[in-house]
């Protein structure tokens with residue numbers, strides 16, 4: 307069998323590596339960093355990705371890492387809130403520190419050749435899959451998107467997931483393994499905005515008097531878990547438009563407000579397994595394998611990317627935040643639809 311080379315050992319790359327090893331395909335995976343490591347992520351896994359993990363037999367691994375089940379959510383603006391409501395489908399929450407390391411360990415256990423601290427700088431040719439995560443985009447529509455995350459203790463949540471909206475972005479709080487709470491925000495900084503917060507505590511801590519500010523008033527932050535990421539592009543892209551065989555965020559980054567990026571990483575990996583196995587066995591050409599993967603991913607993700615773009619725009623428009631929260635509090639249909647459209 308021809309070997310597959312995966313560049314990027316995040317969720318897409320590791321999941322693909324494990325799945326290919328289950329078909330006894332030789333795999334080398336090059337990862338620029340090492341494990342364990344903290345990542346900017348809401349650490350809230352929802353949607354079909356959980357079914358992918360179950361099909362790949364990876365649920366016991368999540369259980370061993372003490373993933374926390376999330377079954378309720380509540381939404382807040384700076385002045386309004388919903389009460390906690392059941393999620394249409396339960397999600398799970400697990401720190402990326404644990405999740406990525408557990409998948410890396412499983413990949414090695416399955417016989418994968420994991421090369422950490424190894425940044426790929428060569429071309430992407432036949433047999434090489436790009437799972438290198440988001441593409442850098444310093445500015446989009448004269449705004450810069452960036453993410454911040456830190457773990458905290460001593461935070462009493464009213465629901466398993468709390469989403470706090472503000473004019474500059476949103477902060478998600480969820481219970482994760484080990485009794486901690488993940489505090490993760492996505493923010494937009496406009497080119498001409500001079501009155502922006504000065505440090506991460508101000509960005510993540512919310513406006514004085516807001517529900518978010520009250521929630522984090524007694525928080526004890528774990529400084530070692532702090533991380534930040536900038537240069538995010540949230541404009542939907544198609545796999546078919548990419549010159550390389552791409553998976554996960556390397557195809558496109560779905561607006562994080564949907565809590566679906568990790569799912570798309572897992573799902574895209576699963577969708578790639580059959581074409582890559584056929585290429586490895588010499589049954590189809592690399593071009594055919596790449597086309598099949600791109601087509602499968604674009605078909606699977608088109609609807610949710612369109613919905614996510616709309617949802618993110620609405621949730622980050624200050625004038626729409628309170629009406630959306632009222633709608634989410636009153637309408638079962640809206641509540642269910644908001645979550646189910648990204649399944």
Ligand SMILES: Cc1cc2nc3c(=O)[nH]c(=O)nc-3n(C[C@H](O)[C@H](O)[C@H](O)COP(=O)(O)OP(=O)(O)OC[C@H]3O[C@@H](n4cnc5c(N)ncnc54)[C@H](O)[C@@H]3O)c2cc1C
Nearest residue numbers: 314316317318338348350426439453554555562565567568
């Ligand atoms: C603020 C924020 C909040 C989010 N919240 C959530 C959430 O709650 N739920 C959810 O499902 N998703 C969320 N996401 C999205 C989620 O984190 C991503 O969709 C997911 O991590 C994508 O996985 P990936 O494997 O494609 O990329 P990544 O996890 O980014 O992995 C890419 C890997 O490639 C490596 N790499 C890059 N270049 C090279 C190279 N040249 N050579 C070798 N290795 C390389 C990197 O080191 C990295 O390890 C959030 C994202 C942000 C920014």
